[in-house]
Amino acid sequence: MERRVVITGMGIWSCLGTTLDEVRQSLYDGKSGIIFSQERVDAGFRSPFCADVPKADLKPYVNRNFRQFMPEEAQYAYMATRDALASARLEQDYIDQHEVGIIYGNDSVAEATMRALDKFRQFGSTAACGSGAIFQSMNSTVTMNLACLFHLKGINLTASAACASGSQSIGLGYLLIKNGLQDCVVCGGAQEANMYGVASFDGIQSFALREDNNASKASRPFDRDRNGLVPGGGAATLIIEDYESAVRRGAPILAEIVGWGFSGNGDHISTPNVAGPARSLELCLQQSGVNIKEIGYVNAHATSTKIGDSREAQAIAQIFGDYRVPVTSTKSQTGHEMWMAGASEIIYTMLMMKNDFIAGNVNFENPDDETACVNVIPETIEAHFDTFLSNSFGFGGTNSTLIVKNL
Template identity: 80%
Template sequence: MKNRVVITGMGIWSCLGTSLDEVRDSLYTGKSGIVFNPERKQAGFRSALCADVALPDLKPFIPRNMRQFMPEEAQYAYMATRQALENAQLDLDYIEKHEVGIIYGNDSVAEATMHALDKFREFQDTAACGSGAIFQSMNSTVTMNLACLFRLRGINLTASAACASGSQSIGLASLLIRNGLQECVVCGGAQEANMYSVAAFDGIQSFSVREDDPARASRPFDRDRDGLVPGGGAATVILESYEHAVRRGAPILGEIVSWGFSSNGDHISTPNVEGPVRSLELCLKNGGITSSQIEYINAHATSTHIGDIREAQAIARIFGDRNVPVTSTKSQTGHEMWMAGASEIIYSMLMMKNDFIAGNLNFENPDEETACINVVPERQETHFDMFLSNSFGFGGTNSTLIVKNL
């Protein structure tokens, strides 16, 4: 018998808010977190659009000698994880007496690496990098910092899978719990929001240039989309076996029904249809779920021309002419990249728990290729008990999760 995997806690640090209540309200009211950033334009960016993510103040929580090891994304992840542990009613005393693991998605540490190497070049002395530089500049910086700060003694692993990183972390954690190798795992995704982390994206003209109207720039599935908008922050979910959660009297919010995954095995940046289709098919198969049971799809759709088309075609191939509602919360947040697979589970959970589907902002006209799915432009007041969330990344890495209400 395989263990059931449940969600017992959630925490978020997002351009839509820095608490679950704030984010829920932003989703409900259709608030956009996208702004025009003059600093990026002055620095030479083609597009100065980005998500507005607040930098947390860690001084009340972490001593300076520990903060020196934490780059921007680890700071976001710390705040999201504090919330999630409190939400799950997991305190330090319990954690120190039990084996709690961490698997977190992260795939770059651009700013911290750049600053350390700039100091080395300036002073021609490696000592100028600083004693915290090595710990800030590794992809595993989030998991190493959080494992030490929260005294986590189970698995300690970073999922680096491009824009599927956050989703892969949840999938991997659920696999361990389902097979009895862990009882409780902290998982999620983090993305640095500074300009340096996305300069190369801007250089290949990936971003929307609708700078005169930031709130209308991110337009998943819309005919007039012209590129994505970069975002950032962190999202944490606490996963446990059902038996473990019941045993400690934890709040049970939902159940990870299934995880599917695939690789396109094709072009490094241009997606195809077959890879996402295999991820969707495997997720349904692994969970013993039929497409008719899915009541809402949170799409990966980033507002790029080819990416939205390929995903729409993949969804249509699996769901046929079913009228299942589809939205991309990236219309409000921009593309949160390494964080997105985790944050979009939380966004969808908040909608499911509060009986609404947030509208796909700025969806005014489908094009011929995206008209095959039911994109919902306005908020719907509706109850649903099972949703599917897609995350697709560079290199053709695909991850799909199905979550059920409890």
């Protein structure tokens, strides 16, 4: 018999805040976490915009010997996971006695790799890389570090699926729990916020530009005048569990994951199509058994790019038909959090659902011919909804869709 999968804890490290309360307020107020970076301009970036992600201070929690193994995104992930475990009331004694797993989204470790290899080239010796370099530079750095720090003995896996990584991590954890292979999994996504991890994106002109250099106006999903994404970063962690197991340990049950859909475009490596995302939505709806009119809100992947936003709008319209479901992209406030986004956007939407509002799609002023087919909400509204759908799509045509229901 298939088991129910619930969310019992959340933690986040974001440009909108580093606590759930801070992030909730930022979402409600339409606050932008995006800044103008003179550092990036001076370094040779075409676009001056990025999310302002606070540095994490692990000194009170993690000893120096272990910190040397942790690159920037692993530090963000530690802080988010620490809070998520606390909010789920998952104490270390319980973790030590049970097989708690971890599946976390991450798809690059650019700065740590670059710095280690720079030292190798500078000194002409591999020893110059440092003893922590290998653990910092592997894509699995987040899961290997967190599994050791929190003594997690269940599945230990990194979901590396471009900008769908965070969503895929939750989907994979959901499948394992649903089919009885795990009772509890720490899921999430992390993204380094330094300039080196995204320099090549800027090089192919993926990032937003504005003549007035107004950072808060740069990310404008679905808007007619969008011209590129804004890079972000941080980390987001969700604790997901078997419903019966969560009840037995007296966990706070926040919501239920009722469906996961996924697909591949099987097409261009960077240019999305409509068919692939539409299949992901369709599979998720079929698998969940949810009627489309039960869905009160769609958190769109929409990154503020011309083609990506238009193709997603067409996919949503194709699946939802005449039902004008409210749609926004929280990337209008955060920029694109990349490997983190699929997880953070579940948390952002959970905060909306639990507090009866929909955060507005900031900077949405005019649709174009292709984005006019969806019901984009431009400003925060008071709204009650009990079921939402969240999309995440990535390079290589990887698509992931989750449906979550309030409890």
